Structures are given as structure tokens and as C-alpha cells.
Amino acid sequence: MKTKQIILAAGMGSRLYPLTENIPKGMVTLHEISIIENQINIAKKNNIEEVIIVTGYRSEKIIFENITKIINDKYTTSNMIVSLDCALASIDFTECNVIISYADIVYNEEVFNTLLSSKYANSIVVDDNWLDYWRERFDDPLSDAESCMINSSQILTDIGQKTDSFDNIKSQYIGLMKFNSNTIQFMKSIISDDRNNDNSFICLGKSHNNLYMTDLLRYLISQKFELKALRINGGWLEIDSFRDYNISLKYTKVVDYLLKVLR
Numbered sequence: 001m002k003t004k005q006i007i008l009a010a011g012m013g014s015r016l017y018p019l020t021e022n023i024p025k026g027m028v029t030l031h032e033i034s035i036i037e038n039q040i041n042i043a044k045k046n047n048i049e050e051v052i053i054v055t056g057y058r059s060e061k062i063i064f065e066n067i068t069k070i071i072n073d074k075y076t077t078s079n080m081i082v083s084l085d086c087a088l089a090s091i092d093f094t095e096c097n098v099i100i101s102y103a104d105i106v107y108n109e110e111v112f113n114t115l116l117s118s119k120y121a122n123s124i125v126v127d128d129n130w131l132d133y134w135r136e137r138f139d140d141p142l143s144d145a146e147s148c149m150i151n152s153s154q155i156l157t158d159i160g161q162k163t164d165s166f167d168n169i170k171s172q173y174i175g176l177m178k179f180n181s182n183t184i185q186f187m188k189s190i191i192s193d194d195r196n197n198d199n200s201f202i203c204l205g206k207s208h209n210n211l212y213m214t215d216l217l218r219y220l221i222s223q224k225f226e227l228k229a230l231r232i233n234g235g236w237l238e239i240d241s242f243r244d245y246n247i248s249l250k251y252t253k254v255v256d257y258l259l260k261v262l263r
Contacts, residue, residue: 002049002096003116003178007039008213009103010056010075010083015241023061026053026103026238031254035239036103038259040064042112045258048099052091054083074209081202081211088188098184100213102175106252107236108261111176120228121180124156126218129233130172133185133263136240136247145169146214148229156227160214171229173214174236183225187216234263 020028021162026036033041036053043051044066052068056075057071072083082099099115115125126148127133134141147168149158159173179187194208202208203215220227237248251263 003099004050004052004091004093004096005039005043005048005099005101006084007036007051007053008080008083009036009053009062010072011079011103012057012075013240015184016245017240019242019245020057022058024027024055024057024059024103025239027058027061028245030106030239030248030252030259031034033254033257033259035106036062037064037102038106039101040067041258042107042109043099045109045170046112046116049096050091052087053103054087057085068117072152074117077198078209079211080213081191081194081216082209083142084187084213084216085191088184088191093188097178097180099176099178101177102213102238103144104239105175105236106248106259106261107174107176109258111232111235111261114174114230114232115178118178118228118230120226121219122183122225123178123230124159125158125174125176125230125232125236126150127174127236128171128231130169131166133234133237134172137241137244142166145172148173150229150231151232154229154231156217156221156229158221159217159227160212161218161240171231174232175213175238176236177217183220186223186225187220190219191216235261236261237261 009026013020147161167201
């Protein structure tokens with residue numbers, strides 16, 4: 001079955017200033033390769049049928065050949081689900097698998113291949129080797145880490161909640177996932193309903209514009225969708241702050257026009 005990829009790249013990346021003063025954070029470069037360019041290069045190398053980039057802030061700076069660009073013009077007042085909604089409402093995703101990735105993550109081709117080759121209907125990449133990395137990124141790892149609970153069948157049972165205990169963190173979600181066409185169509189329908197009614201259907205207490213991807217994942221879990229945890233040990237980095245950027249320079253090098261993550 002064919003596979004398409006959605007890169008969610010609408011955010012302003014204010015924590016990366018001044019690097020993002022004139023470019024979106026997905027266009028920040030590591031060793032002269034931008035984060036988004038690295039994702040596109042890996043996708044093309046692995047024969048992904050179509051790459052769709054949802055842009056917003058400084059959209060005009062995202063220019064690549066043979067990609068589909070969709071603009072979230074509400075990027076200043078919305079979170080990731082609105083960007084995902086823009087893609088799902090604009091592109092035909094029937095009869096294909098769909099990879100969704102955040103635009104501020106760098107991952108090895110090996111990590112991507114783990115996801116691409118997954119035989120499960122819905123797969124979420126999580127990092128078991130996260131804690132040492134979080135300790136380098138944050139003075140207090142629990143200030144940023146979120147819950148990630150996995151049962152004995154390696155199915156996610158909870159994700160994306162703030163927690164004050166390491167007991168609630170069995171691994172760490174990295175912002176890279178794959179869904180089959182049936183799940184994507186369900187997501188499209190439920191997101192559309194939530195948008196049209198703004199009734200906090202996906203996540204009680206949050207308006208549609210404030211929904212994160214993890215809110216949608218938690219809703220899928222509540223609806224008995226099996227989200228398989230694909231457990232990795234490093235091989236990826238998040239560039240969300242200037243501190244992250246400096247760490248990422250240390251842990252990456254260019255190999256065959258791709259960023260190799262050394263961590």
C-alpha cells in the first residue's frame with residue numbers, strides 16, 4: 001500500500017529565537033541541512049508517494065520541489081490539530097497509509113524505517129532511552145516529560161499528560177507516527193465535527209483551536225483504537241529551544257545527505 005507523509009510545520013518556534021526570527025523552526029539548519037529538508041530527503045529515499053507540509057509562520061520560506069504545501073492561516077491562534085485538519089480536508093488519503101511528523105524533530109533513516117515497515121494499523125514511535133536526553137535538555141526532566149503508559153501487548157494506554165512521577169512514563173513520544181486509511185478517515189470525521197461544533201468533543205475542557213496531537217491520540221485510545229508503541233532507543237532529537245539546538249549540533253553529522261543522529 002502507498003504511503004503519504006504529513007509534516008506539521010505551522011508554528012512560530014519562539015523558543016528558538018533568534019534562529020526563527022525570519023524562518024519557521026522546521027527550516028532551522030543543522031550542519032547546513034534544515035530539519036524539514038532532512039525529513040523530505042528520508043521520505044524520498046524511501047519512496048513516500050507524497051509529502052504534504054502544513055505551513056503557517058513564514059510560509060514563504062518553505063520551498064521544496066515536488067511537495068504539497070498547505071497553509072494554516074490560523075497558526076497564531078491554534079495548535080497542531082488545526083494544522084492536521086487543514087491537511088485532512090485538502091488531500092485524498094483513501095487507500096493509503098499516512099505518516100505524521102512534527103517539523104521540529106530530526107530522526108535517523110533507521111527510525112523512519114522502523115515506522116514505515118510496521119505491520120500494525122496504527123503505530124506511534126516512542127523512545128525508551130529518553131531520560132538521559134531529557135536530563136541534558138532540562139534541569140528538571142519532569143518539567144517537560146509527559147505520561148506514556150504501555151501495556152504488556154505494547155499498546156499505548158495513556159499519553160501526553162503532565163505528570164510528577166516517573167512511574168507514569170514508560171517511554172517518551174517523539175512526534176512521529178503512522179496510521180492506516182480507516183483510522184485517518186475516522187480522525188478526519190471527528191476533527192471536522194469538533195471544528196464545526198467547537199464542543200470539546202475530542203478532549204473535554206479544551207476548545208478546538210487548543211487541541212494537541214496527543215489529545216487526539218488519547219481520544220483514539222478512549223475509542224478502543226489500538227495504538228502500537230514502536231519502542232526505539234535514541235536515534236532522534238527534538239529542536240524546540242536554543243538549548244536543544246546546541247545539543248543537536250553535538251549529536252548530529254551528515255552522512256549521504258542525511259542527518260545522522262549519534263545519540
